[in-house]
Amino acid sequence: MTDTTSEIDFNSMLDALHQAIEKNDTSTALQTLQQADHDETAKLIDRLSVVDRQTLFGLLSPEQGAEVLEHVYYFQGADIIEELPAQVAAPFVAKLDSDDRVDLMNELDEEDSQAILEELDDDIAHETRRFMAYPEGTAGAIMYSEFVSFRADMTVEAILNDIQANREQYIEFGVQYAYVLGLEKQLLGVLPVRNLLFASHQQQATEIMIPNPTTVRAYDTVEELEAIFEEHNYLGLPVVNKDGCLIGIIDRESTTEALQEAATEDLLKFQGLMGKEELRSMPLKVRSGRRLSWLSINVVLNLISASVIAMHQDTLEAVIALAVFLPIISDMSGCSGNQAVAVSMRELSLELISPKEFRRVFVKESSVGLINGACLGLLIGGLAWLWKGNAVLGLVVGTALALNTTVAVCVGGLVPLALKACRQDPALASGPILTTVTDMCGFMLILGLASLCLPYLT
Amino acid sequence: MTDTTSEIDFNSMLDALHQAIEKNDTSTALQTLQQADHDETAKLIDRLSVVDRQTLFGLLSPEQGAEVLEHVYYFQGADIIEELPAQVAAPFVAKLDSDDRVDLMNELDEEDSQAILEELDDDIAHETRRFMAYPEGTAGAIMYSEFVSFRADMTVEAILNDIQANREQYIEFGVQYAYVLGLEKQLLGVLPVRNLLFASHQQQATEIMIPNPTTVRAYDTVEELEAIFEEHNYLGLPVVNKDGCLIGIIDRESTTEALQEAATEDLLKFQGLMGKEELRSMPLKVRSGRRLSWLSINVVLNLISASVIAMHQDTLEAVIALAVFLPIISDMSGCSGNQAVAVSMRELSLELISPKEFRRVFVKESSVGLINGACLGLLIGGLAWLWKGNAVLGLVVGTALALNTTVAVCVGGLVPLALKACRQDPALASGPILTTVTDMCGFMLILGLASLCLPYLT
Incomplete structure (x- = not known):
């Protein structure tokens, strides 16, 4: 972004996007956004006026808008959502992954987040409220609910068939582990997907899973999670409630990210920028x-x-x-x-x-x-x-x-x-x-x- | 570490370790270190005197010493190594993973690192020198050379056999991807290990690999790597040289860690602690x-x-x-x-x-x-x-x-x-x-x- 060529590129992209928005030209706007990488998208959104952003999101479908929201920084997403009426904003929020949705909702003012929660479908609203209740810096605040689980009595063959059938969805989840659950959804074991490579088709899930896995609770701190990840070579950690039921998954990456964010925030706090973060695009x-x-x-x-x-x-x-x-x-x-x-x-x-x-x-x-x-x-x-x-x-x-x-x-x-x-x-x-x-x-x-x-x- | 019980535990561990060192009692020292988790190990090492640390490393085998070095912070490891004569320190350094070794060597004074490089085996010394040449904040500085690769003409069956044969070593590498190489070691494709699940035994590596994978160069910055990881759901990125040959692997985690470290360093710099970092256990x-x-x-x-x-x-x-x-x-x-x-x-x-x-x-x-x-x-x-x-x-x-x-x-x-x-x-x-x-x-x-x-x- 520092050399002149890419700066010219960026300015022409910004112009193109701006014009597409003025002409209500959805397809050109989308095309421009798809050309931009994540950093450029964040900068484009930063440089649009409030009115332009509102118009742009008026042109996008819920899926397209959610994709833009996932490409920009979560505090930028919160600014965009705050600028829209709750009933317009809710469909975009609904299409986000659960952890991104909670990040964004936590960044909103109390009033705005309540208004959007009321517009969401009951089950999504319920889950979002529950996740939002966990304080920043805890497992609950960074866990996500998109995971793959199998019943304990399933055979390897049944599991392989299920994987084949849901391949696209599971790949999107980035699955490395699946979870084996009892009848009451209690977590029995972790099934590293690559274990399926070494199993015979007649074996049951319980035979090839890792029983009694390390679990965490929703109120455990990010520092405690990091200590576990440092000690063990896990990619993810299951979060269970007091009954031992699986309620979410933490991954290594979001733990490290949460710690990194905390370090950056410390720096900002030292310099007297507390509370919500400032961008020069704000009023x-x-x-x-x-x-x-x-x-x-x-x-x-x-x-x-x-x-x-x-x-x-x-x-x-x-x-x-x-x-x-x-x-x-x-x-x-x-x-x-x-x-x-x-x-x-x-x-x-x-x-x-x-x-x-x-x-x-x-x-x-x-x-x-x-x-x-x-x-x-x-x-x-x-x-x-x-x-x-x-x-x-x-x-x-x-x-x-x-x-x-x-x-x-x-x-x-x-x-x-x-x-x-x-x-x-x-x-x-x-x-x-x-x-x-x-x-x-x-x-x-x-x-x-x-x-x-x-x-x-x- | 904040409640009284764990503090008493820690002090009794420290006493036990201290006494074992005084009595040259290797097995008790090892036992105490094995009881401690990573945080406790770091704190134990922090509280030992220089003489005690030297005696302790005199008691440990290269493998045991390397394990301790991997459990403490890299700057603590550097302090320990600097306190030892080069010929005593070199065997411990040799047993470290390539990325940990480079981190530690970079933290040493020029003189000490040169002395240790001369004591290392030629091939390890050569690789270490090469990795150390990359500046902080670049791909080269955080890549590691422990990866699994297969020749392009291998069949799925041959690969599965190789995996079975080297299972323990590969699991230690935490392999999610294998790499398919041409005759000149040039990188042809990435083979996600779970793709083997969906393949027939007669297929060739080239048929189930992802061809033309995203690659990076050793001088790419950590910020550039992070941008790629943000955009794509990769767990690792191959680093190639100008001839397209695979020279190392970057993982998502060490990229995020490098960025987090940079943020913490910024905070320290603001407060006027530049250069090498200070711990209160230093002279x-x-x-x-x-x-x-x-x-x-x-x-x-x-x-x-x-x-x-x-x-x-x-x-x-x-x-x-x-x-x-x-x-x-x-x-x-x-x-x-x-x-x-x-x-x-x-x-x-x-x-x-x-x-x-x-x-x-x-x-x-x-x-x-x-x-x-x-x-x-x-x-x-x-x-x-x-x-x-x-x-x-x-x-x-x-x-x-x-x-x-x-x-x-x-x-x-x-x-x-x-x-x-x-x-x-x-x-x-x-x-x-x-x-x-x-x-x-x-x-x-x-x-x-x-x-x-x-x-x-x-």
Whole structure:
């Protein structure tokens, strides 16, 4: 997408699609969409206006629309669906695979998703509601209900006949495993399809299945699933309810994807984009409002730390050079603390530390904090001395930075553990908590020390 | 790992392992390691001292050691291998799967990896060197050479016999596809193992294979692979050289994992932990040194922006209240700009924008910047007015924050594009560039405006 040829291609595709939509020309619109690969489809949809998207989906059949929805990112699909009236949107939603449908519905506003659920067929609506009830990051949220199962009393021959008869549907499911169920739908075993290669036609399903398979529950976390996939060479995992009945399948890929998504979200949260994700194709009001809601929290935190400076105005007035060092102390301590935050977050996510191991983290971080604080303090304190030719000023600046770096590194290392222990999300809250603490403490240290040494500074 | 029982279990495992190592008791050590699941093994290795790890690997056979290395994170494995002399380490490395071996070797220092390569058998060393030559993020770096291939003239019967004969080895490979090769090893087709289910014994491999399969080249990027996997339901992709010969296999899972790893790395880079990753089990000197190398860049950037304050000392001395607002301007603009950085990074990674679309980003960001700048400026300016009862002070502070927010949002949106266009990593450099620009610009604005309005401020 970076070289000029493909950019020209893309622009001509966008033009063609745009014109087809204006002329209500379904076949050209479809043809253009079929030419585009997934990335291009996502970009095409991103660049269409809201009205164009509505018209386009008016032209498409439920199957064709569902195919477009499956090719774009799920949050783009949610935007499209929100733009349509519920009765127009529902047929497209109905044609999606169960896991894609749940992803998309979860991204909608409560009101929109309820309206669409009411338009769906009862059985689809029921299943969708049930899957939507599972929180993000659990097996229930990523499982799908399209699987192949056989009764325990079927012979290999009967199974092979069934496979031949339903070949096309099963291939679409991407089947590697089939499931052997009892009379009450309880899961008896897993049947790797390739086992059928080595079986005689008279054998029963129960003879060639793997009995007592590893199963998971719908509320198991994605991290727990990943641990199972790491340990075993499974491609899929059956999800059972409390009665042992098969309710869905998890595959390895969607587990890894869910974890990847969580990692990307962590990055966005750190940068203050919480809640629903922003694309530049969204309306200005939405984009500006979402960003302001996060900034307003920062305003309050900033005022708290700035009040420390306000309280020490006399000292600052007497030694105006200190004002130069306030932003440096704030920024450097923030950087040092954030490094410790990152190490803690990483060790937590790798499960190399438990949220209770405060002592270990404190011991390990305080030593790094003291060393790095001493280095930075000597450097910046030395520069302050050279600049103003006042050794006491250097001492005040250097000591404040050294102590505050130590505090920042320890707080940075411990905050993610504390948040995790309180079941809060470390990615979202660690940064603001850290900077507020380090700013307040840093300003207090430099201005407090300066007040004490005031006779030598003026 | 969070409940107390499992923590006690873990500590008793650690004790048992530690004692077994002290007594050179191989069988107890092995037994303890076999009890532990992968997460526990990683944590056990994390908590052993360097000497204990060296002793442990002295006790293990090459196969046993390789199994431990495959159960821990690859960077832990690299640490262990670096702690051992090359001739002791090489047999463990030799027993790893080709992709794990390359991951581990890439994590080693140049010197250590060369020493180990010299100890390996020629054919393994040759293959490893070849795979290591591919840069991170390419197909070559994640492909593996363990695949099952059949000659084009083999019949289904011959293939089935071969499968029966090599069943155990093939199951370990986790084979879903076999590959049909011509006489010069050129790839003719892919043979999904389950196709054998539907074939007659007399058919030839070429009749039931999928001819002209999708192939990739070793220098294709992981993003390109992911695009193919998203579009098609493949589990694996063959990698061919320029002559069309099969040189390795990529699977879907390792592609997604490589992308997930890249996302986590982006997060770490944002927080100033570049280069090799840090664990708290590493020596203090290494941890402190790595963090300082990043902090030292920040010191220089901070001094540049602080020099702006130093140049305006007279103004600051006259209106000391301004000192309270310097850190607020710096922090708030940094937050606003980082939000724009995050949106750009996300749109770039989703390929919804190309690095050339400066105009689109500028138009979209400047409008958000103006709105949010106006809101924040009114708020903070109003507070300044109320606090000191001076409307001009409010005007100076508010205008400076509003303008600087607009600058920060535009710069934040554009810097990742510019870095990407210059083939630099936006995750690493966007933050420091942004904060330096916004600090300098913000300090100049507030202190410059204040100088102009000085008569009304004192």
